[in-house]
Amino acid sequence: MTLKKILSPNFLLFTFFMLLLSGVPLCAQTDRSRVNEANEAYHKGDYESALRGYNSAITEDPNNPLLHFNQGDAQYKLKKYDEALTAFEKAAGAGDASIREKAYFNMGNTYFAQQKYQEALDAYKKALDIDPSDRAAKTNLELTLREMKKQNKQQQQKNNSKDSNKQNKDQQKNKSDQNKQDQQKKNDQQKQNNRDQQNKKDDKQQNDPKQNQSQQKNDQRDNTRQRSGQKPLKISKKEAERILNALRSEEKEAQKKKPPVKVPVRRKTDKDW
Numbered sequence: 001m002t003l004k005k006i007l008s009p010n011f012l013l014f015t016f017f018m019l020l021l022s023g024v025p026l027c028a029q030t031d032r033s034r035v036n037e038a039n040e041a042y043h044k045g046d047y048e049s050a051l052r053g054y055n056s057a058i059t060e061d062p063n064n065p066l067l068h069f070n071q072g073d074a075q076y077k078l079k080k081y082d083e084a085l086t087a088f089e090k091a092a093g094a095g096d097a098s099i100r101e102k103a104y105f106n107m108g109n110t111y112f113a114q115q116k117y118q119e120a121l122d123a124y125k126k127a128l129d130i131d132p133s134d135r136a137a138k139t140n141l142e143l144t145l146r147e148m149k150k151q152n153k154q155q156q157q158k159n160n161s162k163d164s165n166k167q168n169k170d171q172q173k174n175k176s177d178q179n180k181q182d183q184q185k186k187n188d189q190q191k192q193n194n195r196d197q198q199n200k201k202d203d204k205q206q207n208d209p210k211q212n213q214s215q216q217k218n219d220q221r222d223n224t225r226q227r228s229g230q231k232p233l234k235i236s237k238k239e240a241e242r243i244l245n246a247l248r249s250e251e252k253e254a255q256k257k258k259p260p261v262k263v264p265v266r267r268k269t270d271k272d273w
Helices: 014-020 032-043 047-060 065-077 081-091 097-113 117-130 135-207 209-228 237-257
Strands: none
Touching: 032 047, 032 065, 047 065, 065 081, 065 097, 081 097, 097 117, 097 135, 117 135
């Protein structure tokens, strides 16, 4: 049995109407010719025309499960799956077990077409509860189980791929954060080393007396200059010689003005010691 045949919905023809008259008669207002035309359109593949015929018949006989069953078949062919499910659910409310079993079977096919495998599985089980000998329902149930496993495996692979991508992103982020921390530690260590070197240099200068004295003198000289506001004079060589000559001339003039120094005369004695 091919997959196409397995997944084709069971089509319950209204040719059974003659048989149903004694059990489930059609409403008096139902136009049998309209129903027959809808059945013919369905077999020709004109599902739009068939659906219009079934819809028209349902307005006259809304509680007929056979009309809802065939309506669901036409909607299934047109891929109006949600509407088909509604029609099959109404057909499944029939008192006839055969109609209920086929309605659940078609519901399973419709859910399968939507890839709603768990719902399809439940529908096939209901069909088998009514008719355990339905080989098509058993085959479709097994196929649905395989598809469920396949779907679950694909979903698991998808989840694993997401987890793997997330893990890779987390690892890259952690690596980036670690690199930043390492660089920060390196920078902090370099700053600390620079401070230590400066402290050692300062300690060495403080412990060197000569350098301290020289530094103190320089500091004192700088402080004196800062307090007095004096700055070292800058003069040319010629100017320096002129000043020096002037100082020498002043010194000579000062020497001339000083009185002569009397040298005490040593008195000679007669005694010869």
